[in-house]
Amino acid sequence: MVALVALAGVVVAGSALAETTAPDSGQSATLDSYTDPGTASLTINETSRTVADTELAPGGSTTVEVVVTTKDSLGSAELFEIEEQFSPAFGDVELQNMDPGGSAGPGPNNEEFLAIWSTTNETYTLTYEVTLPADAEPGDTFTIDGTVTTGDTSEQLPSATITASGDIPDETSVRLEPSSDSAEPGDQTTFDVVVEGAGNGIGAYDMTVTSSDANVGEIVDYSLANDAATDNSQIAADGSSVDLDADLSNTHEAAATVTVATITVEAGEEGTSDFAFDSTGVDDTGGTSYTIDSTEGSTLTVSEEPDPSETVSLSLQPADSAVQPGAQQTYELVVEGPANGIGSYDATITVGDTTVAEITDARAFQTSVGLFDTTIAADGSSVQFSGLVQFDAASQLTLAEIDVAAADTTGETSLDLSVADIADSNASSYRVESATGATLTVSEDAGPPPLPDQDNAPQDLDGDGLYEDVNGDDQFSIADVQIFFQNRDSDAVQNNPEAFNFDETDPPAVTIGDVQALFIAFTQSS
Template sequence: MSSAPSGLAGYDITLGLENDSVATITNATIAEEFGLSLVNISEDNTSMTVRLRGLDFDENIEEGATNISLADVEIEGMATGETALEIQDVTRVDDDSGDSLDLDTTDSGQITVEEAETPTLTIGDATVEEGSTTNADVSMSSAPNGLAGYDITFGLENDSVATITNATIPDEFSYSSVNISEDNTTMTVRLRALDLQENIEEGATNISLADVEVEGVSAGETALEVQDITRVDDDSGDPIDVNTDSGQITVEAADGPGDGNATPNLGIRLDREHVTAGDETAASVVLSEAPEGVAGFNMTLGVDGEEVTIVATSVGDSFDLAVTDTDADAAMIRGLDFNQNVQAGAENVTLATAYVRGAEGADGTAEISITDVNVLESDEAETINATTSNATLEVHNVEPIAYNQLPIDADADGLYEDIDGNGEVNRNDAQIFFREFNSDAIQGYDEYDFNQDGKLSYSDIIALRNYM
């Protein structure tokens, strides 16, 4: 009600729908300001109505009140279309003096019922190499009335490209069954699941139903599709009509070791991509493949940026003769493989390793690169033409929080989960994080934003606990 110049003692109003075939009235709640309330829903041969009565015993709605909430009327859509929800009768609306209020009741509400979206059962695309396995996820876009369970059979369009090897059903389903079978024409997997605990509630979206494991057989493409839907039921036991969207399984040819088809890459691989100031990590020079082995090499590594210095170098274990010359920002490294330890077809060959340290007070990034390759020769005395790739190391200037130990980035993700720096992430780290949360050693450091929401809050303590 727009206003109550003399307060509002109570009301007795009947509302009705213009067209009950489009929607029905299922419930109503009277605003809590009214100490006494009654709701009566009735239906005759022509229409459905709801009678609403409310009394304001405590005079919560005072003289001059505006925009007064009287009730919420719950509507259920029945069929696509529109209908008016209108005031059919005003028995009384009294102010605090007991006088009847004269109301303008011409402002009806328009109820629009849209066509319900049909849930879609989607199989995700997946790519896998020959001889390897991968998972294709199966999900349902929505469950307007919950999901009690399902019984669905999936199959591959072309079993010569890939095969189904396994399937897993999420823990939300208390009971599950997986049956893989193969007849003369196709391989299928039948998945059955029941949500006995009603974990998948009314209105749930993006519901994971299963992961189907497929193995690549030969290079090509095949569809993973729904072959049969025995049933998909909601929490009321009614069947859910679903659309289906097949997934595309792409199988790529596996690269044989040393097949020489790909151009070798000479790259930098970091043990950790993040270090604290004063902390060290290893930067290894790795040759992706050596079709004709490696006889020897002569190269220079460099560091671009003052955040990192080179403190030591070594040559890979496969090389019998090594010479290194190390400065803070560059290292010359040579190695010879007299005994042909690196044989033809070898992959991921570590030629050398530089040990780099975050500079004191540094807070930034440094590029570690192969600045010069004088010699990179195969066992056939041929030059190995390789591309090169660099690596970026981030240095964080964090401070000790407890026991005068620097925190440690436990998994090289830029977040310092090991708060006390003892090499383990456990309950003690969460306790220290909580105790010292407001300290200068924590506040202002993104390295402790464990839930990655752009700010430091107690939610980060919970995120650290969940990480353990």
């Protein structure tokens, strides 16, 4: 467990781990000096967080300071940790200072930060500088949450929020998003009505959107983003236009961009239809009309030939894995390219040789209650996922997880993937470009088994013989350091010292020094 913190001080360049020096002692704190077991006795007393500036321009930076006071002292095998979580991620995070000295560094993509001390102190101070993404928009908020942990005790740190500042555009404009779309005959698609430059909020609007060819793109429905006290909106009988006329009971707050409504269009015959604003009227929350400086419509192309965005590829991940006899491997069913979300699918995973491995469990995500089935064969040879789900558009999605248990003998088996159908959120089937299965090898030389409470076996991601991916999720993250620290005395670790000899002692032996070495390796890789 850990927490974020940042404070003014000398910036340590880069995002790699930095080992700092305690101001009073002049000596660098290290973890590998603690090798004997002991009883944790340090008690958390008070915690505080200070953010120098809670409003920043996009690309701007500020310092955050976390201070934790304690009493008593660390046990001989105890560490003091602060972990910080950022939502969403910052553009950059840099350590500035630690008092006393310790080791600290940011996680992947600047979404988290971990600091570790092995020395006893009455007060622990961590200072960080955070930078907003350059593309942050005025009004965007960034939340900082943290946890401080010593031994078996954890406490939440005070939360903080940083808001992106900046001027809302002086000019007010209205547009449709996306600016273009494509569909097959009979499909439906949607366009958002977006107001830019609503500096005084939005209390009412009256605007008309027209289709240049309702035979190609017919307007069939609309929805308002906020509740209306009076809604006089209506769609033309032939679907050629919609008049969005609403006096809102739930007004929109001032913002750079506001989505006020969504219109639904049904694709008809092949061709192109332009959607444009015939009239626009937008009032602020005080009833004063904005001057609309510009409008921007959209174009719908209807064709029998599916757009490249309407093809998807499915696969099992990891594609190749090796485990020891009796161990378990978890696979993810992943789809790439679902530009219109996922509304349903029917897919089956089959084990090629059940004498090598069997499917023991499976979990489908974001399923519709009562409208989805997960069926595992009695002999563990296959699992079928079939039914309705609710996934938004994304470049990649994880649809399900499959647990596969290796037999007590060695061997190799395939896991074959077949897809009967997969459809988007509008019930239009995607064209499946590829469906790629996986291979599981069961070998005595496969490496250590899963650590306690972990589904997957650790993995050696770079072929150096060390299993940095402790939780077996195909990536080296701060979670691997934490799980390794918590389970360093388990049989899975102690019986496989060569796999976890991160501090390269000879002969190999797993100690707290290996936790320190793994943490340093993580921060240097981030």
